Amino acid sequence: MTTGHTGQGRLEPKALFNPKAGIDPAQRRLIGGETTNLMMLSNNKYKWSFPLYKTMMQNFWIPEEISLGQDKLHYERLDEAERDAFDRIISFLVFLDSLQTVNLPNINDFVTLPEVNLLLNIQTYQEALHSQSYGYILESVVGANRVQGIYEIAVTDPFLLKRNGFIAGCYQEFIDHQSPEGFVKVMMANYILEGIYFYAGFSFFYNLARFGRLTGVGTEIKYINRDELTHLSLFQNMFRELRLEEPGLFTPELEEELRGMMKTAVEHEIEWGQYAVGDRIQGLNSRLIAEYIQYLSNFRLQALGLEPLYPEADRDPLPFIRQFTQFNQTKTDFFEEKVINYAKGGGDLQLDELDELDL
Template identity: 80%
Template sequence: MLQPKPLFNPQADTSYGKRRLIGGETSNLMMLSNNKYGWSYPLYKTMMQNFWIPEEISLGQDKMQYETLETAERETFDKVISFLVFLDSLQTVNLPNINDYVTLPEVNLLLNIQTYQEALHSQSYGYVLESIVGPEQQQRIYDIAVKDPFLLKRNRYIADCYQEFIDRQSEVGFVKVMMANYILEGIYFYAGFSFFYNLARFGKMTGVGTEIKYINRDELTHLALFQNMFRELRKEQPELFTPALEAELREMMKVALDYESEWAAYAIGDRIQGLNIALIEQYLRYISNYRLEAIGLTPLYPEVDQDPLPFIRQFTNFNQTKTDFFEEKVINYAKAGSDLDLDGLDELDL
C-alpha cells in the first residue's frame, strides 16, 4: 500500500537514485534547478505561460446565436457543456488525491498547476452559461450531469475509477487512477470539444469556440504531464506493468470508448450538420490509438489510421499564430520575451 508523503521530512534521502514518482523519499522542497525529470521544468514554464482569462473573450454574439441554433444543436450544446463542467469539476477535486502520493516535488508542482487550470475551465463554462442563458436555465444545464440517465452512467464510470484509488491506495491502483485521468483528459474532453469546433466551422458560437480552444491548449499540457508520468513510472517500477495490468488498462480504454459512443448516439446522433455517429465513433477510436501508443500500450483499433474529423486540426494547431476564429485579432496570453511557448510541446513528444 502507498502512504501519503509527510508534509516535511528533513531526513529524506533526496539523492538522484532515491527520487521516484511514487514510494520515494521527499523533503517536499521545490529544487527546480535540480529536477530528476528533464521534461518537468520546460513543461512547467509552458503551463505557466498558458495564462488566459475567460472574460476577455466576448460572447455577446454567441448570446444572440444561441437562440437561433437548430433545436438539436441547442439541446446538444446544453448536454455537452454540462458534461464538460462535470469533468473539470471532478478533476479539480480529485487531482489532489493523486498528488498526495507523488513523491517528486517537480511533479507535485505540475499537478497543482493542472488543478488550478481545471478550476479556471469551470469558471470559463460558468462564464459561457451566464453570458447566453438566464439563471434558471443555467441550473437546468448544470443538473443534466447528475439527472440525465445517459450522462450519469458515463460520469459514474470515471468517478468510480477515481473512488477506487481513494478507497485503496496501492501502487497498481495508482497506475489505474492515472489511466482513468488520462482517459478523461485525452478522450472525454476531446469528444466534447469536437462538437464546439464543429459549430465554429459553420460560423456558429465562435466565441465559445475560442474559449474551448484555450481550454484545449491547457489540456494538451495535461496530456503531456500524464504521458511522461506513465513513462517514468515504467522506468522506475517496470514490475508493475504486467501483461495482466496492461490488459486491464486497455480494457479501461475500451469501456470508456463504448460509453462515449453510446453517449454520442444519444446526445448528438445524426442530427447535427457536419457530424454523425459513425464519424464520432471513428474519431474516438483514432485518438484512442494515439493515446495508448503514447504510454506504451497496443492500440485497440489499429485499422483506424485516418482522421475522420480533420477540420479539428485548424482549431488545435497551436504552433501557428493564435487568433480568434474568423478574425485577425491575435490573442496570445503567453508572456512576451519568454524562451518557451506552445511550440515547445512538440519537444515533449505529446
C-alpha cells in the first residue's frame, strides 16, 4: 500500500517471494503488509484461521457420490411452474459459483497473510466443485439435450442480467481500482454473494425435498450449503480483522455504503425469488421469500457489527430449512436414510454456530 492506510492509496499485488519480510505474527497484516508467503500453519496471526482450514479440508466430498437416479423421474413429474423455477435457479447458482471461481484469485493477489491466502485457495477449489455439482445435476436429472439452454438463462434472462451485472460490477470495480477502501467493498460483495444470493434458490430445493421430491439434488445442495457457510465465516473474519488493523477505513460514510450494498442485494434477491418461485410453488410464496431474505440479511449485517436494515424481520419464516442444515453431528441423513457424518474427520469449528444461524 503506497499511502498511510487512509483508503485513498493503491494496493499493490504482493511479491511472490520476499525473504526480507518478517515472520513475527504481530507484524503481519491482511492487506498492505510484507509477506514471505511461507505457509507456517503453526504460527498464524489469526487464531481462527487454522481451525477453519481444518474444517474446510474435512468437508471433502464428490458430487457423483450422491445418486440422482430417482431425481430424474421426479424432475419429469414436476409441473410447468416447478420445472421453470428449477431451470432458472440452477442457471443462477452456476453463475454465482463460476464468478467466484474466476474472481477469488483477484482478491487473493492483494492479501498479505499466507494463512488467508490458503483459505481463499480452498474456497476457489470448492466453488469449482460446486459448478461440477450443478453440471452433474443437469446431466443426470435434466438431460443433455436441455443443458445448454439452461446455462444460457444466466446471460439472457432480464432479471438475472440485472442482478448478475450488479455483483460482477462490484468485483470489476476492485479489479480496475485496487484501493484499501475498494478492498473493503469487494469483501462485502463476496459476503453478500455467499450470505444472501444463494438462499432463495436453496430454499426452493429444500422445499421440494421436504415433500420427498428431488431428494438427491437436495443432498447436493446441502453439501454446497455447508461449504458456503465456511466461506461466509472466512469473509466475516477477514472483515473483522481488517477493522482492527485499519480502523480509519471504516468511516460512517463507508459503513453506510456497505449497508446500501446489502439493501440492493436484498431487493434483488427478493425480486428474483418472487419472479422465479413466486406464488406458484407448494410450500413457498412471495411473502415468505421476502421475509426470509430480510431475516437473513439482519444476521449477516449484525455479524459484521453493522446495523440491520429490517429490524421488524425478527422471526424465521421458513423454519423447516433447519432440518436440512444440521451439519456438525453424526445422524441419519434426511434424504438417504443412512448415517452420515457431515464433518468427516471431526471438526474444530462448529458450523452451526458460524453466523448464529443454521444458514
